[in-house]
Amino acid sequence: MTEPRFPLPTPEIHVWVAYLTARCNFACDYCIQKPQMIPGQRRKPWGRYRELTGRQWVDALNAFPVRPEHPLILTGGEPSLHKDFAFIASRLEGYALDLTSNLTFDIDAVAREMHAHGARFATSFHTYHPKFIAPEQWLDQAERLRDSGMVERPTFSMVQLQRFPHFRDDEHDRNLGKLLELADRRGLIYQFNEFRGTHMGKAFNRDRKYRIDCTSAWVNIDPEGSVYNCQFHLTERKNAFGNITAIDSCRPLPAMGEFFACSDFGYCDPCHENSGHGAFRDEHGRIFRRTDDDARVYLQWMEPAAIQAVARRYFAQGDLEEARHALLAAIGKQRESGADDGETWADLGVTLYETGNQRQSLAALLHAIESGVTRTETVASALVVARELGLADHARQTILRYVPAQILDRIETAIAAVRQEPDTASR
Ligand code: SF4
Numbered sequence: 001m002t003e004p005r006f007p008l009p010t011p012e013i014h015v016w017v018a019y020l021t022a023r024c025n026f027a028c029d030y031c032i033q034k035p036q037m038i039p040g041q042r043r044k045p046w047g048r049y050r051e052l053t054g055r056q057w058v059d060a061l062n063a064f065p066v067r068p069e070h071p072l073i074l075t076g077g078e079p080s081l082h083k084d085f086a087f088i089a090s091r092l093e094g095y096a097l098d099l100t101s102n103l104t105f106d107i108d109a110v111a112r113e114m115h116a117h118g119a120r121f122a123t124s125f126h127t128y129h130p131k132f133i134a135p136e137q138w139l140d141q142a143e144r145l146r147d148s149g150m151v152e153r154p155t156f157s158m159v160q161l162q163r164f165p166h167f168r169d170d171e172h173d174r175n176l177g178k179l180l181e182l183a184d185r186r187g188l189i190y191q192f193n194e195f196r197g198t199h200m201g202k203a204f205n206r207d208r209k210y211r212i213d214c215t216s217a218w219v220n221i222d223p224e225g226s227v228y229n230c231q232f233h234l235t236e237r238k239n240a241f242g243n244i245t246a247i248d249s250c251r252p253l254p255a256m257g258e259f260f261a262c263s264d265f266g267y268c269d270p271c272h273e274n275s276g277h278g279a280f281r282d283e284h285g286r287i288f289r290r291t292d293d294d295a296r297v298y299l300q301w302m303e304p305a306a307i308q309a310v311a312r313r314y315f316a317q318g319d320l321e322e323a324r325h326a327l328l329a330a331i332g333k334q335r336e337s338g339a340d341d342g343e344t345w346a347d348l349g350v351t352l353y354e355t356g357n358q359r360q361s362l363a364a365l366l367h368a369i370e371s372g373v374t375r376t377e378t379v380a381s382a383l384v385v386a387r388e389l390g391l392a393d394h395a396r397q398t399i400l401r402y403v404p405a406q407i408l409d410r411i412e413t414a415i416a417a418v419r420q421e422p423d424t425a426s427r
């Protein structure tokens with residue numbers, strides 16, 4: 001009689017993940033540990049559990065007759081919030097351990113425990129979250145971890161949000177800039193990691209569920225020890241294969257490449273579809289991994305003022321097409337609610353000019369002025385664009401309906417002086 005096969009697959013492509021907790025001391029709006037990411041809305045990971053104790057984790061995992069060929073990742077939420085985090089990390093035997101953490105734990109205390117038991121993480125991954133910890137403090141922690149010897153190859157990272165200003169604000173940019181400057185000065189090596197979003201565009205907008213074939217190389221263990229091969233099902237506590245504390249009763253997980261039917265496609269967790277540890281097969285037999293990562297989809301959940309701030313960030317970093325798109329989206333939303341904000345039109349006018357659309361730029365600037373934005377810079381911009389188009393007289397007539405002639409003359413004189421042109425204001 002053949003021995004029943006151990007239910008958890010171990011090949012190199014498989015990723016074993018122990019979610020020690022689903023709690024976190026931060027609340028990042030771009031956290032992928034929960035669905036429906038909305039810019040500006042603070043988020044926490046997905047739920048509350050009766051967490052396994054450290055002793056239960058260690059007894060269960062150390063009793064396994066096999067080990068994954070790749071590291072076992074201790075993660076969360078923030079795994080160090082587990083009350084027995086140091087115990088678990090220092091007592092697991094035979095695993096190449098990996099850790100993801102936001103670096104807010106007492107590194108010296110954990111390192112002492114690890115050293116005392118001859119334990120060491122093989123790798124670790126630490127992301128800086130600029131809204132929740134000061135750059136100096138995070139950098140101190142990163143250096144302490146690097147120098148503690150408790151991790152062989154630690155990785156320090158930042159989320160790449162250049163294309164996603166929706167999830168940034170001034171505080172974010174200021175702290176990140178400061179961190180990069182300090183890290184460079186102090187010689188800490190770091191990387192930017194891909195922002196995974198939640199794929200609320202096209203096929204993954206969670207508007208409905210689809211039936212599809214799926215294959216997965218995940219071995220996900222939730223904080224209560226239940227085993228899943230899909231992160232969405234882990235967070236929903238659906239389709240568990242068994243529990244690590246009763247591994248003999250656990251159903252075998254399908255191997256990677258072994259397709260199984262799932263009717264929850266469309267609600268998949270972004271990690272699954274992005275990481276290469278999962279794949280899908282549609283009704284035509286086409287196998288695919290991921291969808292478009294379209295930053296524009298986030299605009300639909302934002303207020304016009306927030307969209308305008310996004311547009312300004314895009315403009316400042318030279319992404320003019322994205323700035324233009326965002327401003328049009330803001331104007332569309334304002335119109336839906338019967339509003340018409342001249343400031344948005346003024347920004348649009350400047351952006352259109354920079355993209356080479358002078359005529360549209362002039363129209364937008366004049367509309368901004370008609371809506372009450374009569375600041376010198378807006379009026380001057382309109383006049384300059386109008387002159388370039390040979391439409392100075394037309395623009396002047398329109399502007400005079402909203403700006404006193406005396407002020408308009410002064411602005412035209414200033415423009416002429418800057419351009420060293422003859423004074424036309426007295427025409
Ligand atoms: S630190 Fe990580 S787990 Fe916690 S809220 Fe931020 S992204 Fe989510």
Ligand code: SF4
Nearest residue numbers: 214230262264265268
């Ligand atoms: S199709 Fe999506 S929800 Fe279904 S098992 Fe695969 S990853 Fe999970």
